[in-house]
Amino acid sequence: MDAPQTIEKTNALEPLIYEISTPGRIGVNLPKCDVPESDLPTELMRDDLKLPEVSEMQVVRHFVRLSQLNHAIDTGFYPLGSCTMKYNPKINEDMARLPGFALLHPLTDTAGTQGALALMYDLQTWLAEIAGFAGVSLVPAAGAQGEFAGILMIRKYHLDRGDAQRTKILVPNSAHGTNPATVTMAGMEVIELPSDSDGNVDLDALKTVCTGELANQIAGMMITVPSTLGLFESHILEVVEAVHEAGGLMYMDGANMNALMGVVKPGELGFDVMHYNLHKTFSTPHGGGGPGCGAVGVAERLMDYRPGPVVEIIEPDDDAPLYGLVEPPKTIGKLKAFWGNFGMHIRAYAYIRAYGASGLKDVTRHAVLNANYVRAMLKDTYHLPYPRICGHEFVMEGRFSDVEDIHALDISKRLMDYGIHPPTNYFPLIVKEALLIEPTETETKQTLDEFINVMKTIAREAHETPDLLHEAPHVTPVRRLDEVKAAKQLVLCCAPVMKSH
Numbered sequence: 001m002d003a004p005q006t007i008e009k010t011n012a013l014e015p016l017i018y019e020i021s022t023p024g025r026i027g028v029n030l031p032k033c034d035v036p037e038s039d040l041p042t043e044l045m046r047d048d049l050k051l052p053e054v055s056e057m058q059v060v061r062h063f064v065r066l067s068q069l070n071h072a073i074d075t076g077f078y079p080l081g082s083c084t085m086k087y088n089p090k091i092n093e094d095m096a097r098l099p100g101f102a103l104l105h106p107l108t109d110t111a112g113t114q115g116a117l118a119l120m121y122d123l124q125t126w127l128a129e130i131a132g133f134a135g136v137s138l139v140p141a142a143g144a145q146g147e148f149a150g151i152l153m154i155r156k157y158h159l160d161r162g163d164a165q166r167t168k169i170l171v172p173n174s175a176h177g178t179n180p181a182t183v184t185m186a187g188m189e190v191i192e193l194p195s196d197s198d199g200n201v202d203l204d205a206l207k208t209v210c211t212g213e214l215a216n217q218i219a220g221m222m223i224t225v226p227s228t229l230g231l232f233e234s235h236i237l238e239v240v241e242a243v244h245e246a247g248g249l250m251y252m253d254g255a256n257m258n259a260l261m262g263v264v265k266p267g268e269l270g271f272d273v274m275h276y277n278l279h280k281t282f283s284t285p286h287g288g289g290g291p292g293c294g295a296v297g298v299a300e301r302l303m304d305y306r307p308g309p310v311v312e313i314i315e316p317d318d319d320a321p322l323y324g325l326v327e328p329p330k331t332i333g334k335l336k337a338f339w340g341n342f343g344m345h346i347r348a349y350a351y352i353r354a355y356g357a358s359g360l361k362d363v364t365r366h367a368v369l370n371a372n373y374v375r376a377m378l379k380d381t382y383h384l385p386y387p388r389i390c391g392h393e394f395v396m397e398g399r400f401s402d403v404e405d406i407h408a409l410d411i412s413k414r415l416m417d418y419g420i421h422p423p424t425n426y427f428p429l430i431v432k433e434a435l436l437i438e439p440t441e442t443e444t445k446q447t448l449d450e451f452i453n454v455m456k457t458i459a460r461e462a463h464e465t466p467d468l469l470h471e472a473p474h475v476t477p478v479r480r481l482d483e484v485k486a487a488k489q490l491v492l493c494c495a496p497v498m499k500s501h
């Protein structure tokens, strides 16, 4: 596939909607007034607001064009490691828009919300079954908030047992960045564990801490499985046992359940608490900061600590049980307004029902197969620091021993010229120039082959015409941005300042 090779600056952001404004042009058609007319209170009238005066078609074109300036899973391949950018089936959206769900007011009484509560109850039950836990809370609004809930539950569990000194959480250096951040946010302390040369947790280091003088200060361990290297921890049972023997609880970061569904149940491995990312594994949309759902699953001993409310059957009846919202007796408290992001619950529910048990198992098998296929096809072109079978994603190095000055960032930027979203780069931190690639199960073999070809082409370009990479991207609406400024000084408004990029 050929990518345009020009390096001319593109400027797809013009014109702005303010500039196409024409006095008197109108884009709305108000219905006939069916209430008595009255004058607007003058103190609320403002004439300093510059509102664009445009027709409906101009508005449509403006916003559709803006939407097309961004890469999206609905427009192209998105192998963003650790994010599971799978295709989100549109039937999920249809279900979430059913008026009975979409228009339900959160303060409607229990009698008027039985259908919604039944859906939440089933979703709790299925998620618990999928990961082998005693119960689930759907409240947390993101993976990171699920982590926060999990660590607060662990903390409260120890406090209730008079173990106030248990304030330390073990975190391997292959963990997702949110893990140590969560520990700190919860007022606990991180003990970082090294990885061994195979990418597993260094068992000796773990056992030394778990049997050393800090043992009775260990509150637990947070581990990402598969790790952010895309690797399934080979000694997971020994890790769980070592921490439990020291009196700590085990937290699993389950954002990577796309590699485990239907195959491994973390609860059966001995984990006490885990969060799911419904907005990854269970195909509810994500990006842009939410809304999401980081439901938490817990083992029996943490059931009473779950963030509320959870849905329970309050009056059993084979035909029509009565569902109600309940606060678990020792709950860590409220994390989110009302009942969590209900729209996400509906989408995940639709997804699980559409696939069924055997379908979810196929999701995992295909996700793992796809990642291993791409890994095997690229292993002679790019360096793989951990050359072993991976889970749903794998990490490789975005640099070449025989070309100077080509970085993961250059490869990522060049991918954009070929219409492919870059993989996660510079993460995990323990791999130099890391590129973390997650194809997901929803892509066809044709797409994977095209990606493999593009990656090989880029490797060739890196050797023959390296400036093509250094100056990429060439064909995107904006060229290479200052990475730090782009993240820290985000320009989200439609003001003319955008034109300066």
Ligand SMILES: *Cc1c(COP(=O)(O)O)cnc(C)c1O
Residues within 6 Å of the ligand: 082, 083, 142, 143, 144, 145, 176, 178, 224, 253, 255, 256, 277, 292, 294
């Ligand atoms: C995405 C992710 C998280 C955080 O989830 P958010 O919903 O973005 O807060 C945590 N851990 C892992 C491994 C992830 O991939």
